[in-house]
Amino acid sequence: MVKTGKDRWTYELTRKAYGETLVELGHENPRIVVLDADLAESTLTKFFRDEFPDRFFEIGIAEQDMVGTAAGLALQGFIPFLSSYAIFITGRAWDQCRQDVDYMKTNVKLSAAHGGISVGKDGPTHQSMEDLACMSACTNMKVLVPADYHETIKAVRWSAEYEGPVYFRLGREKVPMVTEEPSPFEMGKGFVHVDGTDGTIIACGLMLSQAIEAREILEEEDGIKPRVVNMPFLKPIDEEMIIKCAKENGPIVTAEEHQVYGGFGSIIARVVVENHPVPMRIVGIPNMYLGSGDPFDLLAIAGLTGRHIANKMKEVL
Amino acid sequence: MSIGTANLSVDELKEMARTIRRDCLVQTHVAKSGHPGGPLSAADYLTSLYFNYVKVDPKNPKDDSRDYFIISNGHCSALNYALLSRRGFFPPGYLMTFRSTGSGLEGHPNRHKTPGVDISAGSLGHGLPIAHGIALGAKLKGSDQRVFVNLGDGELQEGSCWEAIMAAAHYRSDNILAVVDYNDVQIDGRTHEVMNIRPLDGKFKAFGWKVFEGNGHDMNEVIRLLDHAIDSMGKGQPVVVLFHTVMMKGVPSFENDHIWHGKALADDKLLQTALTELGYNETPKEAVASYGDVNVARGEYHKIMGWPPPQVCDRD
Ligand SMILES: Cc1ncc(C[n+]2csc(CCOP(=O)(O)OP(=O)(O)O)c2C)c(N)n1
Ligand SMILES: [Mg+2]
Numbered sequence: 001m002v003k004t005g006k007d008r009w010t011y012e013l014t015r016k017a018y019g020e021t022l023v024e025l026g027h028e029n030p031r032i033v034v035l036d037a038d039l040a041e042s043t044l045t046k047f048f049r050d051e052f053p054d055r056f057f058e059i060g061i062a063e064q065d066m067v068g069t070a071a072g073l074a075l076q077g078f079i080p081f082l083s084s085y086a087i088f089i090t091g092r093a094w095d096q097c098r099q100d101v102d103y104m105k106t107n108v109k110l111s112a113a114h115g116g117i118s119v120g121k122d123g124p125t126h127q128s129m130e131d132l133a134c135m136s137a138c139t140n141m142k143v144l145v146p147a148d149y150h151e152t153i154k155a156v157r158w159s160a161e162y163e164g165p166v167y168f169r170l171g172r173e174k175v176p177m178v179t180e181e182p183s184p185f186e187m188g189k190g191f192v193h194v195d196g197t198d199g200t201i202i203a204c205g206l207m208l209s210q211a212i213e214a215r216e217i218l219e220e221e222d223g224i225k226p227r228v229v230n231m232p233f234l235k236p237i238d239e240e241m242i243i244k245c246a247k248e249n250g251p252i253v254t255a256e257e258h259q260v261y262g263g264f265g266s267i268i269a270r271v272v273v274e275n276h277p278v279p280m281r282i283v284g285i286p287n288m289y290l291g292s293g294d295p296f297d298l299l300a301i302a303g304l305t306g307r308h309i310a311n312k313m314k315e316v317l
Numbered sequence: 318m319s320i321g322t323a324n325l326s327v328d329e330l331k332e333m334a335r336t337i338r339r340d341c342l343v344q345t346h347v348a349k350s351g352h353p354g355g356p357l358s359a360a361d362y363l364t365s366l367y368f369n370y371v372k373v374d375p376k377n378p379k380d381d382s383r384d385y386f387i388i389s390n391g392h393c394s395a396l397n398y399a400l401l402s403r404r405g406f407f408p409p410g411y412l413m414t415f416r417s418t419g420s421g422l423e424g425h426p427n428r429h430k431t432p433g434v435d436i437s438a439g440s441l442g443h444g445l446p447i448a449h450g451i452a453l454g455a456k457l458k459g460s461d462q463r464v465f466v467n468l469g470d471g472e473l474q475e476g477s478c479w480e481a482i483m484a485a486a487h488y489r490s491d492n493i494l495a496v497v498d499y500n501d502v503q504i505d506g507r508t509h510e511v512m513n514i515r516p517l518d519g520k521f522k523a524f525g526w527k528v529f530e531g532n533g534h535d536m537n538e539v540i541r542l543l544d545h546a547i548d549s550m551g552k553g554q555p556v557v558v559l560f561h562t563v564m565m566k567g568v569p570s571f572e573n574d575h576i577w578h579g580k581a582l583a584d585d586k587l588l589q590t591a592l593t594e595l596g597y598n599e600t601p602k603e604a605v606a607s608y609g610d611v612n613v614a615r616g617e618y619h620k621i622m623g624w625p626p627p628q629v630c631d632r633d
Contacts, residue, residue: 038471038504038511046505058505060474060512061441088440121350121416123424125391125439291427293418301418 019044213306389444410614442475471503486525533560
């Protein structure tokens with residue numbers, strides 16, 4: 001039996017990687033500044049606050065002001081990382097994200113904690129299932145969802161070096177450690193995580209762990225060996241990799257912790273239909289609010305599991 | 318039962334507030350998540366407001382002539398649910414499903430899932446604009462419904478609150494009464510240190526509101542303030558009462574510490590301390606058991622909501 005579910009993995013917080021890496025960056029580069037909107041205790045920017053109080057700006061519960069303020073700091077040559085929950089950055093301050101960050105191309109790093117539905121018990125008002133669509137629709141924004149702790153460190157370090165607007169999404173819960181310290185990371189690139197010959201599963205964020213489980217289920221039950229691709233960047237999307245997978249392996253199943261309207265799967269589907277159409281399935285949150293509950297219950301209700309991905313792959317192979 | 322208030326005596330209100338504090342602590346304990354801090358700071362004045370001033374009919378939550386009661390700082394859901402259940406909207410036993418998968422009592426109130434909840438809240442700074450829209454709508458319909466809305470002091474950092482404060486004065490919406498949980502605490506610490514909102518009285522006054530201010534825990538003073546505030550409604554100005562409160566009031570070991578904003582007393586020992594300090598001679602297990610069979614409560618709730626009968630769930 002393929003080992004699935006909670007006990008399968010070791011888990012760590014992506015926001016811990018974020019908080020710790022900010023402190024390292026703070027020591028390396030005096031232009032790094034951090035802003036938060038009364039969630040420093042939760043986004044873990046408190047590590048930076050305690051180490052560099054002069055370069056930390058607590059804005060209070062005022063996300064629109066925070067995004068605008070970060071844009072101003074960027075105009076002064078600083079590299080602002082700002083934090084709140086994904087829904088409050090992309091929902092409450094959408095207009096500021098678009099005009100003050102994206103349109104003005106300010107060097108602001110939008111760090112979105114508590115993405116997805118694995119926020120769990122706080123319920124739909126705090127879950128974020130639309131943020132990737134909102135941010136990917138922006139013209140200049142680079143958008144990514146690190147898979148785990150190690151990839152978050154790389155994402156944060158890359159964001160600091162890259163000159164321009166970035167949105168990266170982290171989670172509330174500890175998530176499976178699927179990548180390793182030496183695993184590759186490059187802007188706009190996806191990476192083959194496990195190779196295979198029968199279709200391709202392309203995943204981002206915590207769904208990479210479920211893609212790996214799906215592959216194991218398919219191999220054990222049906223001798224099917226799909227390729228698993230880790231694709232943290234939604235924008236720029238790795239068109240080359242997607243087309244290569246479609247040509248070599250045929251059917252594609254995508255997996256994301258986001259609404260199926262306009263998210264990761266939609267972006268990949270556009271590349272597929274325009275370049276090399278193959279049968280596809282998009283595993284994501286169906287168009288519904290899921291309510292409060294245990295994060296793993298909610299993921300299962302939404303079909304964000306290895307089993308569900310495996311079933312979808314069987315449909316298209 | 319018909320539309321009206323519960324009309325409790327001062328002593329009954331004090332006892333009800335104690336019951337409601339216990340409800341809030343036990344709900345968050347069982348859920349092992351949620352926000353006890355704000356609910357305990359607002360418990361006294363909101364018990365008084367909700368039981369003695371807000372006209373509702375628990376058997377007919379959508380009654381056209383009801384007053385609206387909005388908890389804009391939706392993280393105080395445990396308090397919202399305790400008030401509703403003790404007022405008779407649903408059995409208190411259902412409180413033990415708080416935040417669990419499939420429960421109508423979500424982490425933040427959902428107007429489609431809880432009887433007596435008029436707006437879905439959770440993202441801060443939404444309640445006052447909606448309350449004001451309801452107030453404008455009431456006047457437009459020629460209805461004498463009143464709108465009561467609770468705001469957090471941290472919540473008042475959101476610009477949207479001040480946009481609505483400006484608009485309510487502009488439209489002379491005198492059918493709206495806001496109450497503020499002025500506990501000087503939010504997630505990251507003391508409100509005046511995180512992002513100072515003082516002076517609140519001066520700000521509201523400058524925006525054109527009638528302002529009352531006082532102790533939110535002394536029940537006699539709470540009643541006096543609410544009496545005055547409600548007398549001031551209908552006079553061409555929106556009205557606000559700033560209630561000075563203490564986060565986690567009623568359980569001295571935990572009072573005034575921001576860490577309890579969003580942290581449940583999940584551990585039995587912590588809940589035991591709190592129950593004892595509230596004056597309950599019981600263990601956490603006994604406290605939870607006193608709410609009765611959760612499956613029975615769930616059945617009743619589903620009937621009230623017109624939902625299909627619940628599947629019995631062993632997880633609780
Ligand atoms: C728009 C928005 N930003 C951030 C949050 C996260 N959040 C929930 S409660 C809270 C602090 C609220 O402080 P206050 O209103 O004083 O409530 P208290 O802590 O006194 O209960 C924050 C920042 C939110 N719910 N909504
Ligand atoms: Mg407060």
